[in-house]
Amino acid sequence: MLSRPDTSAGSMPEPVANELLKTSLIEVRDVVYSGTSTGIGEWEQVAKTQLVFVYRGTFLRHVGGEEVVADASQVLFFNADEPYRISRPHPGGDAGLVFEVDEAMLREIAPAALLRDGEPLRFRMQRLRIDPRAQVLVALLRHSLREGVADSLEGESLALTLVQRAIGPRTAHAAGASHGRQRLVDRAKLVLAGDLARRWTLAEVAAEVGVSAVYLTQSFRDVEGVPLYRYQLRLRLARALDLLGEYEDLSALSHGLGFSSHSHFSAAFQQAYGRTPTEFRQLVLQRRNPAGR
Numbered sequence: 001m002l003s004r005p006d007t008s009a010g011s012m013p014e015p016v017a018n019e020l021l022k023t024s025l026i027e028v029r030d031v032v033y034s035g036t037s038t039g040i041g042e043w044e045q046v047a048k049t050q051l052v053f054v055y056r057g058t059f060l061r062h063v064g065g066e067e068v069v070a071d072a073s074q075v076l077f078f079n080a081d082e083p084y085r086i087s088r089p090h091p092g093g094d095a096g097l098v099f100e101v102d103e104a105m106l107r108e109i110a111p112a113a114l115l116r117d118g119e120p121l122r123f124r125m126q127r128l129r130i131d132p133r134a135q136v137l138v139a140l141l142r143h144s145l146r147e148g149v150a151d152s153l154e155g156e157s158l159a160l161t162l163v164q165r166a167i168g169p170r171t172a173h174a175a176g177a178s179h180g181r182q183r184l185v186d187r188a189k190l191v192l193a194g195d196l197a198r199r200w201t202l203a204e205v206a207a208e209v210g211v212s213a214v215y216l217t218q219s220f221r222d223v224e225g226v227p228l229y230r231y232q233l234r235l236r237l238a239r240a241l242d243l244l245g246e247y248e249d250l251s252a253l254s255h256g257l258g259f260s261s262h263s264h265f266s267a268a269f270q271q272a273y274g275r276t277p278t279e280f281r282q283l284v285l286q287r288r289n290p291a292g293r
Contacts, residue, residue: 013037020145021155025102028159030142032095040087049121050078050098051163053138056242057094058193060087061126068126069186071193072238073231075130075166077123090194097142101163111169129224130166132234132272137162139241143284184209185223188216192232196239197258202228237272245284250277
């Protein structure tokens, strides 16, 4: 069972929300928690169902008796009028894009099997895994809207493409596992997220979660559909997407994320996202400064 974070440190600072897009069909906010406190917050709920794409850091979401690890490998569903609490086991902060989509449009996009019966619109599960292309769309959308280089039409198109990619019938990947194995995998995720740059060994991670390396390997692959090392790689690459526009020295970025070399980082990035880090960085910078301005 995931241990409950210590609540003795008092209330945590509020996240800061920056509105990136607001139309009649969709709202997108960039919500950043930059505090260094760990612990668990008060009970909250949202009035309208939200989709949340974490692009930086990790936190836990508590809904009823369920605890969900929130990270860049998935989309989270914050259902309307469903109480939840957020806890942060690691300092360093976190950030994500929060989507509110017109309900009629969301019902058109989402397969019926994902939705509960009745009103308002709510999802049956707390999360779905997303693929590397969806992660790229998160980064492109955030950079484009934050820098003001995408108008409302382009922003809406990118945002809805991301939603379709994340929850559409051909690309959604629901985690399937027993409750115990899911909890084990979630503990392993928290271990990896606590230090992205660390070059963990399988034995070290297994020792942290209290199972054998063989059982951890089998369980992680069965639950997540990818090996443990590939999940860690995806976390590192998602963090690189977030930081590329801020780094001139990509070797320093690759080293800071735990890659053995810049060439290893570049090859992994290109394989996952179809562009080299340099090409993606140039794309971001060009969108910030169109026509060389």
